[in-house]
Amino acid sequence: MTTSKEAFLHAVSPDYGYGGAIDGIRAKEYARLEGKCTVYLDHTGTTLYPASTVDAFARNLQEHIYGNPHSRHPSSTLTDGLVDETRLKVLAMCRADPSEYGVVFTANATAALKLCWEMCPLDAASASEFYYLRESHTSVVGLRALADSMKIAAHAIDADDVPAILATKPPPPVDGGEAAMAPSYSLFVYPAQCNYSGRRFPWTWPSLARHRQWLVAVDASAYAATSPIDLSNADAAPDFVALSFYKLFGFPTGLGALIVRKSRMPLLRKAYFGGGTGQLSSVMANTHWQMFRDTLHTRYEDGTVNFLDIIGLGIAIDEHRRIYGSMQAVAAHTHALYQWLYEQMHNLTHENGQHVCRLYIDHEMAHDPAQQGPVITFNLMRADGSPVGYAEVEAIASVNRIHLRTGGFCNPGAAQKWLQLTDADVRRHAEAGHVCWDDQDIIDGQLTGAVRLSLGAMSSYEDVAAWLTFLRQYYVEGMESAHRPAFFTTYRPKLHGPTDNITTAATSVHLSRLTIFPIKSCHGYSIPADTDWPVTAQGLLYDREWMLVRKDTERALTQKQYPILATIRPSISMARQELVVNAPGMDELRLPLQTLAEPSQRTDVRVCGEV
Numbered sequence: 001m002t003t004s005k006e007a008f009l010h011a012v013s014p015d016y017g018y019g020g021a022i023d024g025i026r027a028k029e030y031a032r033l034e035g036k037c038t039v040y041l042d043h044t045g046t047t048l049y050p051a052s053t054v055d056a057f058a059r060n061l062q063e064h065i066y067g068n069p070h071s072r073h074p075s076s077t078l079t080d081g082l083v084d085e086t087r088l089k090v091l092a093m094c095r096a097d098p099s100e101y102g103v104v105f106t107a108n109a110t111a112a113l114k115l116c117w118e119m120c121p122l123d124a125a126s127a128s129e130f131y132y133l134r135e136s137h138t139s140v141v142g143l144r145a146l147a148d149s150m151k152i153a154a155h156a157i158d159a160d161d162v163p164a165i166l167a168t169k170p171p172p173p174v175d176g177g178e179a180a181m182a183p184s185y186s187l188f189v190y191p192a193q194c195n196y197s198g199r200r201f202p203w204t205w206p207s208l209a210r211h212r213q214w215l216v217a218v219d220a221s222a223y224a225a226t227s228p229i230d231l232s233n234a235d236a237a238p239d240f241v242a243l244s245f246y247k248l249f250g251f252p253t254g255l256g257a258l259i260v261r262k263s264r265m266p267l268l269r270k271a272y273f274g275g276g277t278g279q280l281s282s283v284m285a286n287t288h289w290q291m292f293r294d295t296l297h298t299r300y301e302d303g304t305v306n307f308l309d310i311i312g313l314g315i316a317i318d319e320h321r322r323i324y325g326s327m328q329a330v331a332a333h334t335h336a337l338y339q340w341l342y343e344q345m346h347n348l349t350h351e352n353g354q355h356v357c358r359l360y361i362d363h364e365m366a367h368d369p370a371q372q373g374p375v376i377t378f379n380l381m382r383a384d385g386s387p388v389g390y391a392e393v394e395a396i397a398s399v400n401r402i403h404l405r406t407g408g409f410c411n412p413g414a415a416q417k418w419l420q421l422t423d424a425d426v427r428r429h430a431e432a433g434h435v436c437w438d439d440q441d442i443i444d445g446q447l448t449g450a451v452r453l454s455l456g457a458m459s460s461y462e463d464v465a466a467w468l469t470f471l472r473q474y475y476v477e478g479m480e481s482a483h484r485p486a487f488f489t490t491y492r493p494k495l496h497g498p499t500d501n502i503t504t505a506a507t508s509v510h511l512s513r514l515t516i517f518p519i520k521s522c523h524g525y526s527i528p529a530d531t532d533w534p535v536t537a538q539g540l541l542y543d544r545e546w547m548l549v550r551k552d553t554e555r556a557l558t559q560k561q562y563p564i565l566a567t568i569r570p571s572i573s574m575a576r577q578e579l580v581v582n583a584p585g586m587d588e589l590r591l592p593l594q595t596l597a598e599p600s601q602r603t604d605v606r607v608c609g610e611v
């Protein structure tokens, strides 16, 4: 495996780098990354904002007076006009004709999907059904709880089954025909890109449902950051598209949108009203009379919209275009970089020939940008075929300032598919105390989650090369392992040599070292070889005896949240009966074991959700 830039530039597609501009973009817009030596590879979590966007936004706020858009004075009409201008920019970005589609601003994609459900004319009496792709984010899966509450049948389906299922619903009855029956609509929701694996799903599915009794919503949250959305052929496009803007631009946060086909308006429900969405209402007599407003966003944006951030969004869209040219250019750049990374990880082997990375990717689709986004999700494997838990990879990557995401990524269907977990496995993991965001990465030998690298508009060769160097340094067994830093051995103790008093299956094993972790989540302490060490009912004395706790939340700190804990080195001095703590930038701390053991020093705290 080579990671030299020359070799990379020779091998990579010419689409990489915005015609040679990437290094300048990085230096100007993302200097804070270099300043903090950070390698950022979590763009599906959020991409990072360019410096120009926040500079332009700060200048703009200081130059203008923005009033509440529901008032009618000049600073209010200025806001209202800019909010509407941003709506048009969002539609232009999606190549959507404003006469066909409208934008309803929401707090995020999750809120957009929930609003979509509330709008749809679904009910059990008319046999409405809810279908969603199994590889959906929980923002979509959670809609099934609303379906259950309305006694509407909800079905998780696989990509291969979608065309046949869409064909099952009939066209709406023609006016006056077929006994003038009211149509019975069903809803199908799917992600344009799976946030777990990066797999992309066809934008042609809505055309199969069009002119049938379906409403189709596309969750484009993960897709839109690295690929253009094209709703220009409205007849073949979805009825709804959900977005979260921080995923595209890094800033603003707390702002999403539901893009809605306007011709569906007569069908759509409106129940709650508040703020500007009620045009007039009466509360004097107990008649519950109210009139809703009639344009799409005035009807569905309850309360005051996040108007300053919407103005910021307009600026973010303009700056993004100025910096990167177009979403097509971002798509081409990220796909080129992803392809190279994919090849490197796919071909990476230990000295014994075993693959280092188990990639959760369909290899036949891996090179087609219509079927795979710039995301690589995987688990690392040791040379003996045993898996490395995601929590370990995340902790060591974080200490090396590589920012990546691990776990189940709020996508239970994709996690079960790729990790081959049955429902019973998932329940067993839950009973063992595992929750999505904890460090229990392997239970009974079974992986509970994965590691995800996701590229964004500003990702560069240097990011990917730093990751590959890290991988080689820490996880490729063979020639390179001599270059690993010393502390790494605590994560992967090597057992070797003969022994005569344990089972035949383990005759080639002897115990070379015992490591305890006196302070939970901090560095381990290796018990000196010639020392007797007491074993108590809880295990080795002083193993996970103490932990660091936030006073406000009474929660234990974990290495996942605070990777810096890995640099705190506790040790036990039996001779002096002290816990000795060393960490960079602080004086050595010596605490008497006697005092620490006193019951008055104890308090209840939460660890992984348990008291």
Ligand SMILES: Cc1ncc(COP(=O)(O)O)c(C=O)c1O
Residues within 6 Å of the ligand: 044, 045, 108, 109, 110, 111, 137, 139, 191, 193, 194, 195, 219, 220, 221, 222, 244
């Ligand atoms: C595919 C997908 N859908 C929905 C969401 C939810 O987005 P938000 O948390 O911004 O509402 C995410 C977030 O990661 C996502 O990746």
